[in-house]
Amino acid sequence: MERADVIVIGGGIIGVCVAYFLAERGINAILLERDEICSGASYGNAGLVVPSHSVPLSTPGVIEKGLKWLLNPESPLYIRFRLDFELMSWLWRFWRFCTEEHVKHSLSILVPMQQESLRLFEQFAASGLEFGLQRKGTMTVFNTQKTFEEGVQEAELLREYGIESQVLFGEKVREKEPLLKESVVGGIYFPGDAHLDPAQFVLALAKEVEQKGVEVLTQTEVIELQVRENIVESVVTTRGQFKADTIVLAAGAWSSNLVRNLGIKIPIQPAKGYSITFYEPNLCPSIPLMLSEVRVAVTPLNGRLRFGGTLELAGLDLSINQRRVEAIRRGATQYLPQIEAKREEVWRGLRPCTPDSLPIIGRPRKFDNLVIASGHGILGVSLGPVTGKLVAQLVCGEPLDFDIQPLSPDRFQ
Secondary structure (H helix, E strand, O other), rough: OOEEEEEEEOOHHHHHHHHHHHOOOOOOOOEOOOOOOOOOOOOOOOEOOOOOHOOHHHHHHHHHHHHHHHHOOOOOEEEEEOOOHOOOOOOOHHHHOOOHHHHHHHHHHHHHHHHHHHHHHHHHHOOOOOOOOOOOOEEEEEEHHHHHHHHHHHHHHHHHOOOOEEEEHHHHHHHOOOOOOOOOOEEEOOOOEEEOOHHHHHHHHHHHHHHHOOOOOOOOOEEEEEEEEEEEEEEEEEEEEEEEEEEOOOOOHHHHHHHHHHHOOOOOOOEEEEEEEEOOOOOOOOOOOOEEOOEEEEEEEEEEEEEEEEEEEEEOOHHHHHHHHHHHHHHHHHOOOOOOEEEEEEEEEEEEEOOOOOOOEOOOOOOOEEEEEEOOHHHHHHHHHHHHHHHHHHOOOOOOOOOHHHHOHHHHH
16 A cells, blocks of 8 residues: 555646645655546646636626526537436525625635736746746637627726726727637737646646656546545555545546545536637637637637637536537637638536635545645636645645635535
8 A cells, every 4th residue: 555645636737736836845745647647627728827717607697698508508508407416506506606796705816816826837937847828918809799898897897806908999909819800899908817738737747746756646546535533544546545644636527526425515516618729720819819709718829729618517428519519619700710720629628616616725624634626617727826836835734825714615514
């Protein structure tokens, strides 16, 4: 039976960042991944670091929009209804969080955390880690006057939390990005945002982690956490048992299943997202774009162009719904010319979504040596480094950079 100071479960951006900041502190750690490093939601996402997108999914207006979308398999948000008590409970909680008060509460937490992550990404880049970090900002663009006005209102709210923006009307938006069609009525440019190649970052950092002495074990699926009283005693995997003083659970959409037998209920729903990556495209925007009405992100990635979007609540289902892929493709053509490329890659992954759109970071009351770091939803990349650092500070008993009480695993009990 192998033993370490800390076992980290999960080889996506959260788990790898946790392992890195632990190794920096001289902690002997083992990282366990059920598949390969960066094989899940960290691989094909939009790669955006966006303090400007700290508004939670649960906003007052989302219910009105959501009811129109929910049963349409081509809409930005689709729920495959099934007799599932956990899904119904999650939707009920989600609805309860759709308030102005919760939006402001979330912004006060997520904006500074995303800004700290961006600072840490810049530190990684300055140290020589290569992952295509670019601080060109992002621009949200609008095809209708109504959504443009809503976007301007949201930008005004974000300004109260320190997020700069420039509102661009008509031709000004095409001066910023000439590829945009005439139908685009306006845009909001956020200069403080950045983008990067998410897979390149996670894989490069995983190499650093190994060089710092962390044992990284792939194809090692966790079957069960064995407990004695208030201690997680061992981690049972497909490759044997492991013991550690502290267990960090960073298994994304699979996290809630792994603590169910411990009597811990964390309401995480897997939300399937898709992306289409064009290799050597004939046309490429100069900055990342958010196509507002269709909820599609467009990211230029060093010789590639990625369109990412959709949230599909369909459980732990990794099948590809071709209608949803085509909806992304069609949606993009409402704002941009038809893109052609030498090769395309279609991807899907499961984002771990909480009903309040805030991550879960902290120790559950029931267990002294378990730390949960999951539920980052669509902000996994944006919150990866800051989460890794916070978890390492927590494990090592250091003062925390942020108050994580609002992110506690027990807040849903």
